[in-house]
Amino acid sequence: MSEESELKFCSACGALLEIKIPEGDTRERHVCTKCGQIHYENPHNIVGTVPVYNGKVLLCRRAIDPCFGKWNLPAGHQEMKEGTMAGALRETKEEAGAELKNVCPFMLLDVPFASGTHIYFIGDVVNPDCKPGPETLA
Numbered sequence: 001m002s003e004e005s006e007l008k009f010c011s012a013c014g015a016l017l018e019i020k021i022p023e024g025d026t027r028e029r030h031v032c033t034k035c036g037q038i039h040y041e042n043p044h045n046i047v048g049t050v051p052v053y054n055g056k057v058l059l060c061r062r063a064i065d066p067c068f069g070k071w072n073l074p075a076g077h078q079e080m081k082e083g084t085m086a087g088a089l090r091e092t093k094e095e096a097g098a099e100l101k102n103v104c105p106f107m108l109l110d111v112p113f114a115s116g117t118h119i120y121f122i123g124d125v126v127n128p129d130c131k132p133g134p135e136t137l138a
């Protein structure tokens with residue numbers, strides 16, 4: 001278990017959490033010292049796209065940290081109860097203002113040191129006059 005975890009208190013009762021292996025489990029978890037609730041931490045899905053227009057890939061220049069000013073593909077955290085493709089298209093619209101058609105899976109990248117899985121779709125940009133959102137410089 002990561003020593004960098006930000007989990008400190010139980011979201012059910014507010015008591016302190018301790019790190020231990022619950023009965024019947026094989027890994028250390030955050031367990032409430034009062035009510036016993038187990039708080040699981042799992043990898044985050046980052047969803048995004050490779051937007052293509054006339055054989056070129058549309059990139060975004062980040063207006064937020066981390067990596068302010070760096071170029072990247074439009075992507076972000078998948079929301080709860082949101083599909084991976086829906087999240088990727090939402091992030092593409094939010095960050096690049098771009099809408100895509102002919103969308104299909106492109107690649108999956110495991111980033112275990114950051115406990116993340118990046119899932120990318122590729123598609124054709126249908127609105128080349130798109131404008132970037134507030135998280136994007138250009």
Ligand SMILES: [Zn+2]
Pocket residue numbers: 010011012013014015032033034035036037
């Ligand atoms: Zn509790």
